[in-house]
Amino acid sequence: MNAHVHSGGDAPVPFDDRGLAYGDGLFETVLVRDGAPLLWEAHLARLQAGLERLGIPTPGREIFDALPAHGVGCGLMILKLLMTRGSGGRGYQLPENMQPRLRWRMTPFTPQADRWQTGVTVRSCHWRLPRQRALAGLKHLNRLDNVMARQEWTDPAIAEGLLCDTEGLLIEATAMNLAWFDREQRCWMTPRLHHCGVAGTLRQALLEAGVLTEIEASPEALANAEAGCVFNSVQGVWPIEQWVSEQQSDTPPLRRTWHLEEQPVREAVKRLQVPAHALLGYPVQ
Amino acid sequence: MNAHVHSGGDAPVPFDDRGLAYGDGLFETVLVRDGAPLLWEAHLARLQAGLERLGIPTPGREIFDALPAHGVGCGLMILKLLMTRGSGGRGYQLPENMQPRLRWRMTPFTPQADRWQTGVTVRSCHWRLPRQRALAGLKHLNRLDNVMARQEWTDPAIAEGLLCDTEGLLIEATAMNLAWFDREQRCWMTPRLHHCGVAGTLRQALLEAGVLTEIEASPEALANAEAGCVFNSVQGVWPIEQWVSEQQSDTPPLRRTWHLEEQPVREAVKRLQVPAHALLGYPVQ
Numbered sequence: 409m410n411a412h413v414h415s416g417g418d419a420p421v422p423f424d425d426r427g428l429a430y431g432d433g434l435f436e437t438v439l440v441r442d443g444a445p446l447l448w449e450a451h452l453a454r455l456q457a458g459l460e461r462l463g464i465p466t467p468g469r470e471i472f473d474a475l476p477a478h479g480v481g482c483g484l485m486i487l488k489l490l491m492t493r494g495s496g497g498r499g500y501q502l503p504e505n506m507q508p509r510l511r512w513r514m515t516p517f518t519p520q521a522d523r524w525q526t527g528v529t530v531r532s533c534h535w536r537l538p539r540q541r542a543l544a545g546l547k548h549l550n551r552l553d554n555v556m557a558r559q560e561w562t563d564p565a566i567a568e569g570l571l572c573d574t575e576g577l578l579i580e581a582t583a584m585n586l587a588w589f590d591r592e593q594r595c596w597m598t599p600r601l602h603h604c605g606v607a608g609t610l611r612q613a614l615l616e617a618g619v620l621t622e623i624e625a626s627p628e629a630l631a632n633a634e635a636g637c638v639f640n641s642v643q644g645v646w647p648i649e650q651w652v653s654e655q656q657s658d659t660p661p662l663r664r665t666w667h668l669e670e671q672p673v674r675e676a677v678k679r680l681q682v683p684a685h686a687l688l689g690y691p692v693q
Numbered sequence: 694m695n696a697h698v699h700s701g702g703d704a705p706v707p708f709d710d711r712g713l714a715y716g717d718g719l720f721e722t723v724l725v726r727d728g729a730p731l732l733w734e735a736h737l738a739r740l741q742a743g744l745e746r747l748g749i750p751t752p753g754r755e756i757f758d759a760l761p762a763h764g765v766g767c768g769l770m771i772l773k774l775l776m777t778r779g780s781g782g783r784g785y786q787l788p789e790n791m792q793p794r795l796r797w798r799m800t801p802f803t804p805q806a807d808r809w810q811t812g813v814t815v816r817s818c819h820w821r822l823p824r825q826r827a828l829a830g831l832k833h834l835n836r837l838d839n840v841m842a843r844q845e846w847t848d849p850a851i852a853e854g855l856l857c858d859t860e861g862l863l864i865e866a867t868a869m870n871l872a873w874f875d876r877e878q879r880c881w882m883t884p885r886l887h888h889c890g891v892a893g894t895l896r897q898a899l900l901e902a903g904v905l906t907e908i909e910a911s912p913e914a915l916a917n918a919e920a921g922c923v924f925n926s927v928q929g930v931w932p933i934e935q936w937v938s939e940q941q942s943d944t945p946p947l948r949r950t951w952h953l954e955e956q957p958v959r960e961a962v963k964r965l966q967v968p969a970h971a972l973l974g975y976p977v978q
Binding site for chain 1: 703704705706707708709710711712713714715716717720747748775777778784785786787796798820821823824825827828833834835836837838839840841842843844859867868
């Protein structure tokens with residue numbers, strides 16, 4: 409089904425837009441290098457899968473290919489794409505003539521390049537992700553879980569927070585995916601996202617390239633790993649240098665440290681960072 | 694904490710509003726009769742509880758009391774109030790100076806008065822509500838579960854869809870709360886909402902009045918009940934005349950019918966409808 413789409417750059421959206429009213433829509437955040445949106449097919453594929461899952465008419469791809477991300481500017485930009493079901497409907501019921509609404513904005517971007525080498529400190533979030541198979545993997549606009557988890561810390565020295573689902577399985581970080589290098593299997597593992605979580609486009613590309621393997625795992629898998637990383641299609645791959653878990657109030661936080669300068673850790677990180685950064689045009693440190 | 698609030702009637706919201714981006718906000722739908730918003734304290738209390746839970750600065754109530762719902766117009770209107778965390782922030786991280794954004798719109802309203810007497814047909818939804826204790830009860834803007842459940846049917850003869858959580862407990866209808874009259878306890882029961890669901894203001898008022906009792910229950914509780922109703926602060930109380938559950942494809946749907954003209958059913962419905970409609974100024978049929 410091809411949709412008639414209201415589109416208007418980053419113009420405001422009306423009060424009755426269902427993206428605003430109910431989070432009834434999807435978004436993508438795309439790294440654009442010298443006018444070329446990267447992992448573009450993966451972004452379009454995830455967006456299209458999401459539109460289909462939500463029952464929002466899918467516009468032809470020419471609408472997206474015509475966005476000004478293409479061939480405009482030099483250097484790095486972020487293209488944020490937002491697509492909602494459009495206006496109206498009586499309550500939750502779908503409007504009779506859905507006219508999806510597309511908005512986008514380009515902003516200049518500088519990655520935190522030092523983190524590629526020095527790594528980052530991450531923490532365990534107390535917040536748990538609820539399980540909803542039918543929406544798992546999508547980058548939809550219902551992101552209160554991420555917002556709430558991100559509120560747990562303000563210390564700028566902590567780069568990310570790791571999230572488990574309500575069953576205690578490891579899922580992702582608040583805005584990045586997660587992977588660890590398994591000592592025995594000698595490969596990079598990433599949590600399966602069939603109950604919850606956002607299936608990042610870099611994660612998808614690395615799965616397809618055979619660099620990553622999906623698995624169900626508890627936090628112990630990361631604790632026992634040779635190396636860990638958080639990553640996405642915008643920031644690239646950040647090795648985890650330190651992982652802090654706050655325990656109950658009367659005990660000191662648990663810390664797991666990876667010495668990134670040690671040979672086995674460095675080798676492991678390279679096995680993920682080299683193919684990932686090749687896709688994004690980032691250097692390997 | 695008193696907040697500086699951007700407010701602007703039903704003006705559009707900017708691209709970077711976090712209500713649009715993440716569903717980072719709350720809403721209320723208030724019945725206004727002859728210029729007086731009904732169950733106003735309950736709406737404000739729920740909104741305030743939600744703002745506190747989400748960590749959004751709470752404006753003084755004079756902002757809400759000054760809305761044009763008060764003292765304007767005659768007859769019935771709906772005031773839809775929407776409050777977001779406002780603009781900005783890098784990703785999920787909160788903006789440093791949150792300026793919540795308030796929007797509202799008044800629209801004329803006519804309740805479906807025939808349903809108060811003739812009752813309605815409801816169906817069981819296949820969609821399951823995920824459990825998220827920390828957000829349970831709030832009328833936040835992450836409502837994809839309701840949107841998806843409401844897509845399961847288009848037949849206008851079906852007034853509502855009943856929702857269970859992922860553990861199979863009965864929770865609510867897509868836009869209304871649910872109650873049933875227990876034969877043995879001789880009182881109206883409504884699902885406890887500590888895992889998920891929206892705690893409606895009419896439900897809250899009826900709980901406080903001792904008309905409703907909260908309980909954890911599976912769909913059998915409704916199947917065995919003397920009467921069932923769906924209700925909210927806008928439509929009032931609709932007795933359930935018929936409840937349809939679609940089974941797997943090769944079996945006919947299950948139907949449970951309540952004969953609303955029979956004395957015990959009518960008496961039971963009155964015990965809920967009389968106090969509820971007194972709060973809303975609706976007649977009892």
